[in-house]
Amino acid sequence: MSIDGPPAKDVHGPEHPQSVGYTRARKTVFHQDGPPFQLAAGGRLAPVEVEYETYGALNPARDNAVFICHALTGDAHAAGWDEAPDGPLKAFRGKKPGWWDDMVGPGKPIDTRRFFVVCANVLGSCYGTTGPMSLNPATGRPYGLAFPVVTVADWAALGFKLLDHLGVDRLHAAVGGSMGGQQALEMALAQPDRVANLIILSAGFRLGAQGLAFNAVARYSIINDSGFKNGDYYGGPGPLAGLSTARMLAHITYLSEESLGHKFGRRLQGKDKPDFTPVGVEFEVESYLQHQAGSFVARYDANSYLYMTRAVDYYDASTWGDGDLTRAAARLKARSLVASFSSDWLYPPELCRELVSAMCRAGRAVTYVDIPSRYGHDAFLVETETVSRLIRGFLRP
Amino acid sequence: MSIDGPPAKDVHGPEHPQSVGYTRARKTVFHQDGPPFQLAAGGRLAPVEVEYETYGALNPARDNAVFICHALTGDAHAAGWDEAPDGPLKAFRGKKPGWWDDMVGPGKPIDTRRFFVVCANVLGSCYGTTGPMSLNPATGRPYGLAFPVVTVADWAALGFKLLDHLGVDRLHAAVGGSMGGQQALEMALAQPDRVANLIILSAGFRLGAQGLAFNAVARYSIINDSGFKNGDYYGGPGPLAGLSTARMLAHITYLSEESLGHKFGRRLQGKDKPDFTPVGVEFEVESYLQHQAGSFVARYDANSYLYMTRAVDYYDASTWGDGDLTRAAARLKARSLVASFSSDWLYPPELCRELVSAMCRAGRAVTYVDIPSRYGHDAFLVETETVSRLIRGFLRP
Numbered sequence: 053m054s055i056d057g058p059p060a061k062d063v064h065g066p067e068h069p070q071s072v073g074y075t076r077a078r079k080t081v082f083h084q085d086g087p088p089f090q091l092a093a094g095g096r097l098a099p100v101e102v103e104y105e106t107y108g109a110l111n112p113a114r115d116n117a118v119f120i121c122h123a124l125t126g127d128a129h130a131a132g133w134d135e136a137p138d139g140p141l142k143a144f145r146g147k148k149p150g151w152w153d154d155m156v157g158p159g160k161p162i163d164t165r166r167f168f169v170v171c172a173n174v175l176g177s178c179y180g181t182t183g184p185m186s187l188n189p190a191t192g193r194p195y196g197l198a199f200p201v202v203t204v205a206d207w208a209a210l211g212f213k214l215l216d217h218l219g220v221d222r223l224h225a226a227v228g229g230s231m232g233g234q235q236a237l238e239m240a241l242a243q244p245d246r247v248a249n250l251i252i253l254s255a256g257f258r259l260g261a262q263g264l265a266f267n268a269v270a271r272y273s274i275i276n277d278s279g280f281k282n283g284d285y286y287g288g289p290g291p292l293a294g295l296s297t298a299r300m301l302a303h304i305t306y307l308s309e310e311s312l313g314h315k316f317g318r319r320l321q322g323k324d325k326p327d328f329t330p331v332g333v334e335f336e337v338e339s340y341l342q343h344q345a346g347s348f349v350a351r352y353d354a355n356s357y358l359y360m361t362r363a364v365d366y367y368d369a370s371t372w373g374d375g376d377l378t379r380a381a382a383r384l385k386a387r388s389l390v391a392s393f394s395s396d397w398l399y400p401p402e403l404c405r406e407l408v409s410a411m412c413r414a415g416r417a418v419t420y421v422d423i424p425s426r427y428g429h430d431a432f433l434v435e436t437e438t439v440s441r442l443i444r445g446f447l448r449p
Numbered sequence: 450m451s452i453d454g455p456p457a458k459d460v461h462g463p464e465h466p467q468s469v470g471y472t473r474a475r476k477t478v479f480h481q482d483g484p485p486f487q488l489a490a491g492g493r494l495a496p497v498e499v500e501y502e503t504y505g506a507l508n509p510a511r512d513n514a515v516f517i518c519h520a521l522t523g524d525a526h527a528a529g530w531d532e533a534p535d536g537p538l539k540a541f542r543g544k545k546p547g548w549w550d551d552m553v554g555p556g557k558p559i560d561t562r563r564f565f566v567v568c569a570n571v572l573g574s575c576y577g578t579t580g581p582m583s584l585n586p587a588t589g590r591p592y593g594l595a596f597p598v599v600t601v602a603d604w605a606a607l608g609f610k611l612l613d614h615l616g617v618d619r620l621h622a623a624v625g626g627s628m629g630g631q632q633a634l635e636m637a638l639a640q641p642d643r644v645a646n647l648i649i650l651s652a653g654f655r656l657g658a659q660g661l662a663f664n665a666v667a668r669y670s671i672i673n674d675s676g677f678k679n680g681d682y683y684g685g686p687g688p689l690a691g692l693s694t695a696r697m698l699a700h701i702t703y704l705s706e707e708s709l710g711h712k713f714g715r716r717l718q719g720k721d722k723p724d725f726t727p728v729g730v731e732f733e734v735e736s737y738l739q740h741q742a743g744s745f746v747a748r749y750d751a752n753s754y755l756y757m758t759r760a761v762d763y764y765d766a767s768t769w770g771d772g773d774l775t776r777a778a779a780r781l782k783a784r785s786l787v788a789s790f791s792s793d794w795l796y797p798p799e800l801c802r803e804l805v806s807a808m809c810r811a812g813r814a815v816t817y818v819d820i821p822s823r824y825g826h827d828a829f830l831v832e833t834e835t836v837s838r839l840i841r842g843f844l845r846p
Contacts, residue, residue: 337665
């Protein structure tokens with residue numbers, strides 16, 4: 053779910069032949085007039101602005117679109133270099149390419165010479181699509197907690213609305229990792245005729261009790277920060293400490309015992325002997341987490357963090373079969389690829405296999421791979437070579 | 450490390466023939482006069498008050514003492530029912546028996562008809578032994594962060610000081626789980642001639658990088674709570690929200706994915722459908738964690754939490770062999786029992802086996818058991834029947 057993986061990678065610039073080059077986010081507004089957007093959890097919202105990027109071109113048959121779904125704190129900027137970084141939360145853009153630049157570009161596994169690639173920021177997030185920090189037209193101030201609860205179902209519905217707008221009837225593929233994998237799955241379940249292929253990486257059909265527990269602690273940490281002010285903090289610094297704690301905690305769950313041990317072990321931070329301080333930084337791993345959290349709070353909105361984690365909590369694909377996952381899977385018409393990673397303990401391989409087994413029982417076409425990796429949940433962003441081969445092979449004409 | 454395990458147990462009262470009955474904590478003061486207590490990390494402290502309990506009687510040969518070491522947030526009240534609960538942090542006492550009442554009593558595995566059992570609260574804690582909330586004689590106010598950093602080595606040294614005071618030269622056994630297992634190990638390493646038998650449950654010879662990371666987040670959460678006031682919060686409520694977050698987080702690490710799944714799954718808290726709220730409680734597991742944290746903050750001092758977790762961070766038994774664990778283990782003269790639990794991910798079985806392997810390589814007498822359990826780190830307090838059989842067998846004359 054974090055967009056930066058442990059090992060440093062070769063990053064190429066916008067001039068590289070395999071880069072989509074400079075990109076510019078686009079926006080479209082739905083429900084400006086007429087009835088509001090009806091949310092699955094009961095709320096209503098109008099207008100609904102969606103920020104998205106596209107790479108490559110839609111072919112005349114309009115059958116080459118690939119919809120990419122981002123993870124918890126991701127955005128629409130999946131590939132290339134942002135031409136126009138704007139807004140305080142987007143300051144990190146431009147400094148590095150889109151979060152899935154490894155996978156998307158001319159000649160890359162999701163080949164923009166062949167595909168028309170669309171990536172949209174989800175509802176409730178803070179990167180251009182309407183969310184808690186957007187202005188509430190009823191008050192002229194940011195929504196804060198007045199923002200309605202959003203669900204993965206809403207993201208799927210809004211994704212299709214955007215595809216309608218772009219003239220895409222049927223997706224060649226819906227693709228996503230982690231939370232994005234759940235959105236891709238939801239799109240294939242909600243409108244089976246509109247998704248020909250489905251790629252799900254590092255994602256379960258729902259979160260387990262331990263994942264719910266970690267999300268609960270993260271939210272608790274934000275909500276109980278004195279800077280939270282019941283979500284109405286936009287004039288001040290906001291719950292920065294609470295959001296930092298939440299991010300540090302979440303970051304641990306994206307890695308693994310093995311990768312942390314391998315990368316940091318028990319090494320001290322820039323010294324041979326501890327300072328023996330109850331409150332300072334002693335170990336490298338402490339310093340790393342604080343650094344990560346520091347850059348995170350500068351680029352993410354705490355209210356969005358609450359709404360995003362809640363949406364992940366609520367998601368359970370088996371509800372399409374009234375609790376029976378096989379019945380849910382029977383809805384699918386997509387040919388599917390599911391990949392788990394051996395050291396992922398947020399969506400462990402066993403959980404991924406439950407979905408795959410249900411697909412098999414329902415007689416659906418599915419390829420499943422459990423990839424040996426020490427990089428934990430983040431492996432889908434880190435194991436570039438393996439994931440590249442996998443996606444390239446699956447999307448081969 | 451939590452003192453309450455998942456499944457409800459049969460608890461018997463103080464009148465039961467296998468109970469040590471009503472107990473009363475005792476205190477003794479060291480370093481009232483003369484030179485101060487020299488701490489391993491460099492600090493000095495005087496006076497040093499130690500709260501402890503004893504059960505059973507020291508035999509004339511003075512060779513039947515068993516020293517029990519408590520876990521992170523435990524205390525000296527290992528068995529029986531406290532006769533005199535006192536102080537705000539001890540209010541929870543009296544309502545339930547000592548934290549290891551299952552193991553200690555007449556006819557129980559650590560049989561008080563046979564053994565003289567001693568359990569002392571560790572330095573830096575908040576249950577009677579000198580710690581950050583104790584009055585600093587230099588200022589007449591609580592130490593707060595002026596309290597010196599304590600280490601497991603200090604606990605071992607102070608344990609022996611208490612044993613001197615009680616007239617015990619050599620322990621029949623040092624016993625502990627989790628952090629207590631580290632203290633027991635440290636006692637056997639620091640003064641090998643004084644520990645005949647050693648029992649270590651759910652403890653590693655040091656904490657791994659992931660454990661360091663979780664402790665760091667917990668401390669960060671406390672320190673960045675606006676109520677923390679650099680540790681000088683004793684006139685006010687203190688960093689209650691930060692300490693709650695720390696405890697909720699730690700609590701997850703004491704359980705396991707499987708036990709959380711088994712106990713709570715994704716069940717909603719007292720309702721059939723979610724309320725769809727970004728900030729309220731939806732799932733049982735959220736409610737459980739908040740409840741646990743609520744009772745914890747009423748009974749534990751945030752500064753102590755910082756010092757205790759730091760001591761655990763710093764501990765590394767291999768320093769006795771200059772980083773070579775086998776050389777360290779060669780110091781041991783105790784006959785040892787080490788038990789890990791299959792689902793413990795804070796001190797995973799592989800980590801426990803590193804110590805056992807080092808003991809074997811050093812030619813030391815060690816029995817090792819990896820106990821299949823779904824209860825995670827807390828299993829040493831939960832798997833009563835198995836642990837009873839194990840300890841009973843190991844201590845058999």
